[in-house]
Amino acid sequence: MWTFIHKLGSPKWFYVISARLLPWFWAAAAVLIVVGSIWGLAFAPADYQQGNSFRIIYVHVPAAFLAQSIFVAMAVSGLIFMVWKIKIADMAAAMMAPLGAAMTFIALFSGAVWGVPTWGTWWMWDARLTSMLILLFLYVGVIALRGAFSSRDSASRAASVLALVGVINIPIIKYSVDWWYTLHQPATFSVTSRPAMPLEMWMPLLIMVLGFYCFFIALTLTRTRSEILRREATKHWVRELAGEGR
Amino acid sequence: MPMSSTEATVSKAEPATSLHREPSGGLRVALQATFRRDLTLLLRRRGEVLNPLVFFALVITLFPIGISPDPELLSTIAPGLLWVAALLAALLSLDSLFRGDYDDGSLEQLLLSPQPLAALALAKVAVHWLLTGLPLALMAPVLGIMLSLPAGSYLVLSLSLALGSASLSLIGAIGAALTVGLARGGVLLSLLVLPLYIPVLIFGAGAVQAAILGDSITAHLAILGALLAVALMLAPWAIAASLRISING
Numbered sequence: 231m232w233t234f235i236h237k238l239g240s241p242k243w244f245y246v247i248s249a250r251l252l253p254w255f256w257a258a259a260a261v262l263i264v265v266g267s268i269w270g271l272a273f274a275p276a277d278y279q280q281g282n283s284f285r286i287i288y289v290h291v292p293a294a295f296l297a298q299s300i301f302v303a304m305a306v307s308g309l310i311f312m313v314w315k316i317k318i319a320d321m322a323a324a325m326m327a328p329l330g331a332a333m334t335f336i337a338l339f340s341g342a343v344w345g346v347p348t349w350g351t352w353w354m355w356d357a358r359l360t361s362m363l364i365l366l367f368l369y370v371g372v373i374a375l376r377g378a379f380s381s382r383d384s385a386s387r388a389a390s391v392l393a394l395v396g397v398i399n400i401p402i403i404k405y406s407v408d409w410w411y412t413l414h415q416p417a418t419f420s421v422t423s424r425p426a427m428p429l430e431m432w433m434p435l436l437i438m439v440l441g442f443y444c445f446f447i448a449l450t451l452t453r454t455r456s457e458i459l460r461r462e463a464t465k466h467w468v469r470e471l472a473g474e475g476r
Numbered sequence: 477m478p479m480s481s482t483e484a485t486v487s488k489a490e491p492a493t494s495l496h497r498e499p500s501g502g503l504r505v506a507l508q509a510t511f512r513r514d515l516t517l518l519l520r521r522r523g524e525v526l527n528p529l530v531f532f533a534l535v536i537t538l539f540p541i542g543i544s545p546d547p548e549l550l551s552t553i554a555p556g557l558l559w560v561a562a563l564l565a566a567l568l569s570l571d572s573l574f575r576g577d578y579d580d581g582s583l584e585q586l587l588l589s590p591q592p593l594a595a596l597a598l599a600k601v602a603v604h605w606l607l608t609g610l611p612l613a614l615m616a617p618v619l620g621i622m623l624s625l626p627a628g629s630y631l632v633l634s635l636s637l638a639l640g641s642a643s644l645s646l647i648g649a650i651g652a653a654l655t656v657g658l659a660r661g662g663v664l665l666s667l668l669v670l671p672l673y674i675p676v677l678i679f680g681a682g683a684v685q686a687a688i689l690g691d692s693i694t695a696h697l698a699i700l701g702a703l704l705a706v707a708l709m710l711a712p713w714a715i716a717a718s719l720r721i722s723i724n725g
Contacts, residue, residue, distance in 0.1 A: 312717075367671040374667055378658050387721045388654050392668060395650055395714055398706075 239316040241458045242467050248451045255448035262441030270434035277431075283347040286340050288435060292442035294337040297365060300330030300446065304372070305397035308390030318454070320386040321461065323393065324376060325453035329446065331369035338362050368396040382461075506591040507599050514603040517576070524572060525607050528565040529615055535561040536619045547624040554623035555684035558633060559640075561619075562612045563673055566641055567666055569608045570648040573600065574656040574719065583656075587723055594712035597719065601649045601711075609641025625688075632687040632697075639700045640680040646704075646711035647672050653718035676703055 237243040270288035277284035307323035310316055341359060342352045353359070372392050379385035427435070462468050518525055539557050540550060577583040586596050616637050617630040625633065651669035655661030683696035 364671045364674055367667070371664075371668045371671065374664055375654060378655070378661070378664055384657070384721050384724070388718065391650075391714055391717050391721065392654060395647075395672065398710075 239314070239318055241318060241462050242465075244318050245455055245458050248455055252448060252451050252455075255444050255451065259441055259444035259448050262437050262444060266434050266438035266441050270438060274431050274434050275428070280348055283344065284431075286344045288438045290337060290340040290344060291435060292439045293333045293340065294362065295439055296442050296446055297330060297334040297337050297362065299443075300326050300333060301365065301368065301393070302397060304330065305393040308393040311386060312390050312394075317461075318458075320390065321457040322450055322454045323390065324386070325457055326446075326450055327369060327373050327376070327389075329449060331366060331373065333446075334362060334366040334369055338366065372396065503591050503595060506589065507595060510586075510596050510599040511603060514600050515606070518603060518607050524569070525611070528569045528608055529611055531568055532561055532565040532612055532615060533619060535564060536623065540623070551624045551626055554620060554625040555629070555633070555688065556681045557623060558616050558620060558625070559637070559677055559681040559684070562616060562637055562641065563644060563677060565612055566608055566644050567648060567669060567673075569604070570645075570652045570669065571655075571662050571665055573604055573649055573652040574722075575652075578656045578722070583719065584723060587720065593716040593719060597649065597653070597715040598708075598712045601645050601715070604649070605642050605645040609645055610638060612641060613637035625684075629684050629687040632693050633684050636680045636683040636693075636697065636700060639697065639704060640676045643676050643700070643704045643707045644673060646707040646715075647676075650711055650714045650718055653715045653722060655722075656719070657722035676700065679703070 238247060266288065271285055274285070276282050304323045304326050307319040307326070310319040311323065338359070341362070345352055345354060372389050375392050376385045376389040379388060459468055459471075536557065539553075543549065543553075574583060577586070587593060589596070613634045616633050617625075620630055620633055648665075648669050651665045651672075654668065655665045658664065679696050679699045683693050683700065686693050686696055
């Protein structure tokens with residue numbers, strides 16, 4: 231068990247092991263997202279109040295899930311990097327940040343588009359919209375801080391600290407629904423209570439959420455692999471790899 | 477590298493054992509010394525203490541000019557305006573928190589001292605709050621009069637600002653420590669720090685709003701206190717880690 235984790239911490243082994251996992255995650259992401267989209271957009275019944283406009287939920291909710299999860303994943307990677315000095319963790323954190331920011335933007339944008347038919351406005355200063363916007367700023371801050379340092383090691387450690395500081399914002403997002411009076415509907419998914427949606431609507435959403443997570447893992451692995459090659463370009467094994475590829 | 481030469485001379489001057497065994501009361505003395513030194517330094521540069529206050533007054537002056545001089549309208553938005561302007565004024569003063577010490581090398585001395593850096597950083601932040609947050613809190617009621625803030629909320633305004641600005645100083649110091657090594661960290665600093673200020677702003681402005689509406693303010697002040705407690709507990713470690721990154725980078 232421990233030897234496996236130690237191996238995973240070394241760029242070379244990570245590169246080898248991730249190569250084996252990668253096709254599965256890409257395949258799962260593709261299948262789940264295609265099935266979920268077709269099911270959700272074409273076959274799920276229309277909402278009795280919102281009509282067909284509710285179908286944006288199949289993009290909005292998975293993106294919002296990922297937006298929050300990626301920040302936590304980034305902070306955990308940062309912690310692993312700070313405590314155990316595992317370089318892979320920092321590479322993964324660096325590669326996750328732009329995807330997280332993109333997902334936050336997608337969640338905000340799809341929410342705005344959804345707001346027009348349901349609320350009659352593009353933007354509402356409601357608790358969850360606002361905290362999503364703050365999350366976007368936090369992502370931008372982490373990315374900007376990493377870019378501002380000239381030394382890569384300082385950039386990594388500074389971004390890790392900021393991600394850890396920023397992760398305290400995640401519970402604030404979670405509880406902001408209780409803190410403010412809100413126009414936003416309560417959370418769609420709940421682990422403890424039964425979903426309020428009928429199963430035909432809910433299943434495609436679950437599939438889309440799983441698909442988005444697989445996509446996130448696959449993309450992060452792929453990007454981390456390229457980052458390994460970039461940072462370890464002078465190492466023997468990378469040169470050997472490049473030599474064989476030619 | 478100037479850094480390594482400093483380290484070398486220190487380890488030559490003092491044997492390694494003296495670094496581990498500190499004299500009794502060492503931390504207290506170090507805290508007092510850091511506190512007094514920062515206080516003296518800041519009091520000798522009065523401009524730096526006065527600038528945030530002038531900025532605060534100026535920003536508040538802009539709003540009636542930009543929006544409307546109507547007292548009724550102003551009184552409804554006054555709590556938020558005062559809090560936002562005070563927050564920005566506090567932010568403005570953050571960049572100089574570690575800048576001087578970084579430039580003249582005394583920050584490295586703090587890092588090398590046998591006392592925990594987190595505690596020494598806390599002393600510096602305390603001075604920053606004493607000469608920025610507290611004056612802003614004391615000045616806010618005067619500006620409140622100018623915005624025709626409803627009576628009965630002036631004390632709450634000062635109280636919430638005094639309590640909240642302590643959290644702002646602590647959180648802001650993390651950002652200041654992260655960006656002190658960068659040549660142009662000013663804009664980046666506000667980008668890092670402002671999102672983290674939002675909870676404090678919500679409950680600070682909320683307390684004043686509640687006082688105007690005649691609601692109980694204890695809940696808001698209690699949460700502001702809780703935020704301060706969490707910041708006091710966690711921020712010094714983050715500041716210390718950030719300072720180490722900035723120095724070694």
